[in-house]
Amino acid sequence: RKEVEQDPGPFNVPEGATVAFNCTYSNSASQSFFWYRQDCRKEPKLLMSVYSSGNEDGRFTAQLNRASQYISLLIRDSKLSDSATYLCVVTDSWGKLQFGAGTQVVVTP
Amino acid sequence: GAGVSQTPSNKVTEKGKYVELRCDPISGHTALYWYRQSLGQGPEFLIYFQGTGAADDSGLPNDRFFAVRPEGSVSTLKIQRTERGDSAVYLCASSPSGTYTEAFFGQGTRLTVV
Numbered sequence: 194r195k196e197v198e199q200d201p202g203p204f205n206v207p208e209g210a211t212v213a214f215n216c217t218y219s220n221s222a223s224q225s226f227f228w229y230r231q232d233c234r235k236e237p238k239l240l241m242s243v244y245s246s247g248n249e250d251g252r253f254t255a256q257l258n259r260a261s262q263y264i265s266l267l268i269r270d271s272k273l274s275d276s277a278t279y280l281c282v283v284t285d286s287w288g289k290l291q292f293g294a295g296t297q298v299v300v301t302p
Numbered sequence: 303g304a305g306v307s308q309t310p311s312n313k314v315t316e317k318g319k320y321v322e323l324r325c326d327p328i329s330g331h332t333a334l335y336w337y338r339q340s341l342g343q344g345p346e347f348l349i350y351f352q353g354t355g356a357a358d359d360s361g362l363p364n365d366r367f368f369a370v371r372p373e374g375s376v377s378t379l380k381i382q383r384t385e386r387g388d389s390a391v392y393l394c395a396s397s398p399s400g401t402y403t404e405a406f407f408g409q410g411t412r413l414t415v416v
Contacts, residue, residue, distance in 0.1 A: 227404070236393060236407035237345065280344055287350070288333055289358050290405055294344040
């Protein structure tokens with residue numbers, strides 16, 4: 194079983210709609226959680242950290258459920274520029290970053 | 303610039319040859335990571351340095367792969383007797399400390415073994 198699992202998608206989303214997807218992780222001792230965004234043939238870049246209480250950054254909302262060991266990302270009012278692969282990242286107590294395989298989002302006009 | 307720099311950006315090598323991939327992290331970052339990424343996959347962990355020492359090298363696929371960071375800054379990933387299956391984008395990232403901080407990635411080295 195992979196340490197971090199994501200639905201690969203693609204999620205085809207009309208412009209202006211809302212999309213949400215989850216990521217599950219297997220290590221209950223995981224310390225911190227992030228969503229990264231990766232555009233085609235580019236390096237991953239941090240989208241947002243994920244905190245236990247949940248957090249928002251503009252149109253993006255992230256939630257963490259430690260009991261069920263999943264994190265989620267919700268994108269409201271989707272823009273064409275939101276089309277990308279979203280990578281779920283989990284760190285252990287040593288700081289090692291484990292990536293999921295990514296969820297592809299395609300926003301259509 | 304002040305970002306993570308990886309060289310070369312592209313490398314084509316023949317099967318069986320030795321290659322070195324270089325990573326210059328952001329100045330002052332103690333944590334340095336190497337990943338490799340194949341098309342349609344997420345980054346696959348290879349090795350993680352804190353300072354000069356490898357904190358976790360459990361992702362290195364076999365003994366043909368080796369990485370060093372002798373002065374706690376620049377790191378080199380070394381691949382011996384390359385195989386076609388080693389073809390991938392090799393990504394390097396650095397962060398100030400590791401556990402709770404953002405990791406910044408370089409643009410990667412695209413390795414093609416022919």
